[in-house]
Every structure is written in structure tokens, then in C-alpha cells.
Amino acid sequence: MCGRRISVADPPRSPGSRWTAICPVSRLIEQTFVRARIGGNDLILIWDGGRAIACERACPHEQADLSRGRLSKGRLFCPRHAASFDLDDGSITAGWPSRALRIYPVQIAEEQVWIDAEAVTSAAS
Numbered sequence: 001m002c003g004r005r006i007s008v009a010d011p012p013r014s015p016g017s018r019w020t021a022i023c024p025v026s027r028l029i030e031q032t033f034v035r036a037r038i039g040g041n042d043l044i045l046i047w048d049g050g051r052a053i054a055c056e057r058a059c060p061h062e063q064a065d066l067s068r069g070r071l072s073k074g075r076l077f078c079p080r081h082a083a084s085f086d087l088d089d090g091s092i093t094a095g096w097p098s099r100a101l102r103i104y105p106v107q108i109a110e111e112q113v114w115i116d117a118e119a120v121t122s123a124a125s
């Protein structure tokens with residue numbers, strides 16, 4: 001544990017922009033998982049295989065905290081029942097009675113990781 005506080009408050013967003021800056025890329029690389037909140041929706045950013053991925057934080061099965069999961073070969077494993085999700089499309093391990101994990105558009109610009117906030121809020125409604 002590094003002892004650094006993780007902010008889960010809504011980050012500032014430029015007026016008229018659908019993209020919200022979440023954290024510096026360097027922080028995501030260092031921590032692998034960064035928690036965030038957009039419009040009341042809890043998310044996680046993940047650094048995996050040299051890319052940034054944004055997804056919902058609660059497991060679609062029984063809402064375990066996926067920021068406590070583990071990564072292996074492009075999949076995120078839930079800490080509670082060990083179902084896993086493909087980080088390309090969110091699909092869950094075959095045979096599990098749950099929907100896919102929501103994956104959100106993400107981009108890296110100006111040394112920050114940005115999430116498409118409109119995609120997050122529209123997926124939740």
C-alpha cells in the first residue's frame with residue numbers, strides 16, 4: 001500500500017467537452033488501478049499492456065469492487081467469485097449469468113487520461 005489518497009470526487013470538466021480528465025498517465029502507470037467518479041457513477045481506470053482502459057467499478061454479477069481485482073492476459077478477474085472480463089469488449093467468462101462489463105471510451109492527451117463522460121452517463125441511464 002502506497003498510502004496515497006485516491007480521489008473519487010468528480011473531476012473538473014471543460015464546458016462543452018464530453019471528455020473529462022481523470023489523472024496523469026504517470027499515476028495510472030504507477031498504480032495500475034485508479035478509481036474515479038463521473039456523474040455519480042463509480043469507475044476504474046486500468047493500465048494493462050501499455051494501454052488505458054476505463055470500466056465500471058462494480059462487478060455486474062454481485063457488485064464486488066473490481067478495483068480490488070487482478071489482471072491477467074488482458075482480463076480483469078473479480079475478487080469475489082473470480083469471473084473474469086475481457087478488457088477489449090467487457091465480455092464475461094462463458095457460463096456466468098451476468099451481463100458484460102461496461103467499457104468506456106478513453107484517450108490519452110496532454111499527459112492526462114480522459115474518459116468520455118457522456119458515454120458514462122448515457123450507459124447508466
Ligand code: FES
Nearest residue numbers: 059061062078081
Ligand atoms: S461479484 Fe464478481 S463474479 Fe461474483
